[in-house]
Amino acid sequence: MNASELSAAQAARTSIITGWFRNPDAWTALDKEVLPNFQTPRIWTGACGSGEEAYTAAIFAAAHGGRILATDINPTMIALAIAAKYQSKDVMIDAISARIAAPSLAQAFLFDAKTGEAKPRQEIRDLVKFGVLDLNFDAPPECDIAILANVWRHLDPDAAAHLLGQLQRRLGQQGRLVIGGSDVYPTPELAAQAIPGKFLALLSEHFAEAEHDLIWRPL
Numbered sequence: 001m002n003a004s005e006l007s008a009a010q011a012a013r014t015s016i017i018t019g020w021f022r023n024p025d026a027w028t029a030l031d032k033e034v035l036p037n038f039q040t041p042r043i044w045t046g047a048c049g050s051g052e053e054a055y056t057a058a059i060f061a062a063a064h065g066g067r068i069l070a071t072d073i074n075p076t077m078i079a080l081a082i083a084a085k086y087q088s089k090d091v092m093i094d095a096i097s098a099r100i101a102a103p104s105l106a107q108a109f110l111f112d113a114k115t116g117e118a119k120p121r122q123e124i125r126d127l128v129k130f131g132v133l134d135l136n137f138d139a140p141p142e143c144d145i146a147i148l149a150n151v152w153r154h155l156d157p158d159a160a161a162h163l164l165g166q167l168q169r170r171l172g173q174q175g176r177l178v179i180g181g182s183d184v185y186p187t188p189e190l191a192a193q194a195i196p197g198k199f200l201a202l203l204s205e206h207f208a209e210a211e212h213d214l215i216w217r218p219l
């Protein structure tokens, strides 16, 4: 087994816990404070799991002319994301806890009362392109906002440090790196060193509550 195959095998055992509208304050801040800074924001979600995070990004980006590139190491996750069949009750529970208004939800999803399934509407799905990408080995794409949430602890430490360096070059001056609530690496200090003069966003309920001014301030 070569290093890349090993990375894929390890990732297949990775926790795939995900959800809709996770860390809602961070999405609201992206919507209100970050996306308006771009003509056509290019968002990359680099560990998109079964698609919930990618379509959540698309729902918020739609009003800003944004496009999403959603990747994951696991082809099974990508196939699920492209199929885009979700349980209505999961979407609704997550939407309620994120305080997403019912009309906004109905604008973004088609709910099938017979099957109990929910599917993001075609115009939302059209904003997202999916692909397989291994963060341990592959270079990040050009993007304005990189969402790498709840994945850092699964990466090889050297590869994670290298990835931060690549993001320094890939993200534009207004660019944002968004990390997740369970990520402890990169720390804000480390990311600030690695992407100096750029912005760091933490898609994290802990940081959002405890250290709110760290979220959108240039570090």
Ligand SMILES: C[S@@+](CC[C@H](N)C(=O)[O-])C[C@H]1O[C@@H](n2cnc3c(N)ncnc32)[C@H](O)[C@@H]1O
Pocket: 007, 011, 012, 014, 015, 016, 017, 018, 019, 022, 046, 047, 048, 049, 050, 053, 071, 072, 073, 074, 077, 133, 134, 135, 136, 148, 149, 150, 151, 154, 155, 180
């Ligand atoms: C806990 S889920 C996070 C999903 C989503 N980002 C979120 O926060 O809701 C972790 C995801 O990381 C992916 N992953 C693990 N190692 C990876 C790697 N080397 N490159 C890309 N994705 C990876 C897994 O396949 C899984 O879908």
